[in-house]
Amino acid sequence: MQANDKFTIETITEVRPWTESLFSFRTTRDRGYRFVPGQFARIGVQDAGSGEKIWRAYSIASASYDEHLEFFSVVVPNGAFTSRLSRLKAGDPIMVERKSFGFLTTDRFQQGRDLWMLATGTGLAPFLSILHEFETWESYENLVLVQSVRTQAELAYEDLIASFDQSEYYAEFAHKLRYARIVTREDVPGAYRDRVTRLLGNGVLEKNLGIELDHDRSRIMLCGNPEMVEDSRALLTGRGFRVSRRGDPGHLAVENYW
Numbered sequence: 001m002q003a004n005d006k007f008t009i010e011t012i013t014e015v016r017p018w019t020e021s022l023f024s025f026r027t028t029r030d031r032g033y034r035f036v037p038g039q040f041a042r043i044g045v046q047d048a049g050s051g052e053k054i055w056r057a058y059s060i061a062s063a064s065y066d067e068h069l070e071f072f073s074v075v076v077p078n079g080a081f082t083s084r085l086s087r088l089k090a091g092d093p094i095m096v097e098r099k100s101f102g103f104l105t106t107d108r109f110q111q112g113r114d115l116w117m118l119a120t121g122t123g124l125a126p127f128l129s130i131l132h133e134f135e136t137w138e139s140y141e142n143l144v145l146v147q148s149v150r151t152q153a154e155l156a157y158e159d160l161i162a163s164f165d166q167s168e169y170y171a172e173f174a175h176k177l178r179y180a181r182i183v184t185r186e187d188v189p190g191a192y193r194d195r196v197t198r199l200l201g202n203g204v205l206e207k208n209l210g211i212e213l214d215h216d217r218s219r220i221m222l223c224g225n226p227e228m229v230e231d232s233r234a235l236l237t238g239r240g241f242r243v244s245r246r247g248d249p250g251h252l253a254v255e256n257y258w
Contacts, residue, residue, distance in 0.1 A: 044095035063132035123224025
């Protein structure tokens, strides 16, 4: 396996399991690799037997200025890619395409005062990268992060999210962040039990967070389970929020992550 004009060979430097089916991993980063927070990379693994290269898209969880790349993955049972990926360990090689992709980025919006980031499962990854961008904190008065999972153990990165107010870099902005946890299959103190779409539809999120969804102020990003994304998009467009298009900024940016 050799690097070429399409991809580089990086090295896995750390693997962190969250549950039996969720894990994060870090890799080295080519000095020429660039991405905008919210974008995804195409990463590849090679089958040891056939030599076949298998590629998948993964949103980048790390900051745009980090010397490493970090990804958040779910193990798909019998999946050709994730079953191989989940067996990799620190020191193993992995392929990363030289180009980054995707439009789940804050430059899809104009103006706006409140940035809503609604994620299910590993759809959290791009929002972690966006939150590590200083411009995000400077550009918005309120940052709303909604993380929806099935069980408490799946609340990956919860400690990191809660630590912004202790950071020497982000502490002065940390009051802007509203973090809402949703755990649908367990009762967890301080967490909601209903699905994202229900909490949006009945106004509970807005009421409890003290921030209304407003056409002039709100810019909304959706990432995760396609059902959540589509249902939330339908609900929000029904309330007059428009999906951003190239050259036509709106209120919504969406990404299916499955």
